[in-house]
Amino acid sequence: MEDEEMERKVQQYLHRKGFRLTELALQEERNRLSTTSLSDVSLSRPDNDPARYYDGYNKLRSWAYNSLDQYKHELLRVLYPAFIHCFMDLVSEGHTLEARAFFLKFREDHELMHSRDLQKLEGTLSPLHLEEMDLARSLRENKFRIKLCEYSYELLLQYLQKTQALVMLGIINERIIFEVSAGQPSLISDDADVVALVGTSKDLAKQINQKEVHWGLLEDSVEERMEKALSDSDRAEAESKDADAEDNNKKKSSEGGKQGGPLNKKLKKDKLVGATGKNTKSETSMISAAPRVKPELTLPATPVEVEQSILEDLRNRAQLNNLALPSVSFYTFLNTHNGLNCSSISNDGSLVVGGFSDSSVKVWDMAKIGQPAKTSSSQGENGSSQDERLSSTSEGKRPYTLFQGHSGPVYSAAFSPFGDFLLSSSSDSTIRLWSTKLNANLVCYKGHNYPVWDVQSSRPLFCQCLA
Structure with missing residues (x-):
């Protein structure tokens, strides 16, 4: 008791002095020690008492429903994984009648959000069913990820420590991963998104990425037959041209035989050029030829x-290779985590800009993609350099130029016709003009009373905005 009083006084002192980081570090250390102590508790379960699952879940359920209204909806998220695994543990241990009674008793609590899963699990009556059913096997092999606020997580830990509910403690430690966040609890409307099943022993994404990918034309497809027809026609055309050229050379040699050396040198040069042209054509066709894949x-x-x-469409298509590059480029933003609000491409396709919810504007130079990036700096409205925000080694290797100045999510961004200027609009009711050559903010246009949703530029530089 004295230790708890001392920790409480230390935390109050840190909070009063404003040492926020130290207070969070102390809180995280206390949570880590609490979790460790929970993991060290003996999780032995008696094998001859199926009622322990009913009692453990019923007590946890009563405690969650009787919790404070502000945190009740977060604590209720723990009940579904506990219910599912209590039921499957009973089935795996051979207590079929007890499992059936347990399922019918508490099924109504989860009918609203998990009715489809409950319908599939309702017919599980033996351990063999758990192995054959895909849903049950997935639930047994993976863990639930549940998001809780810091205080809700502490309430749950305190309950498990005081009651020493070994059955619930074992299920929670083995089957649930908690994501604890500081601040207020999440909304009730987010319950469908904060409980998810994540892979642990068999990660589906990892399996997909490890699968071998084949590219090329399918054997005996329309495209392959078209390519064969084109190659045959090209070969016949090349042979006819070679025959005509050889006949012309013979005629010229017979007519100009008296001229001697100069004509012979010209003929050798023509043969060399013809051979070079053949090689170039063969290399081009070799590069454009795609491998065959067996369907x-x-x-x-x-x-x-x-x-x-x-076939008619294929005849009209342009053959692409390293000598004839495509005229259209597509760019994809990856791992934006729902933070990308807008994007735009300059007229020459050399620059791509993205506006993000964290009030940042990022510009990518397509010619520098894949090359080591240098530390870039941007200037705000007051002209002061923002190098101090970009001076860390990890941020200095970013492959884009970062423009910072807005104080709200960026909703629109547009390049000038020549790509030397950039306009951006934001929810902070301002429009900013940036220089892509100087990597600096030139002008901040104010006067709107509401967020500026869209902005466009034309030649000469003229701003058209939609507020």
């Missing part, structure tokens, strides 16, 4: 009229 499924039969339309 895993039988290709469906294609009607004659559909095949003819496809």
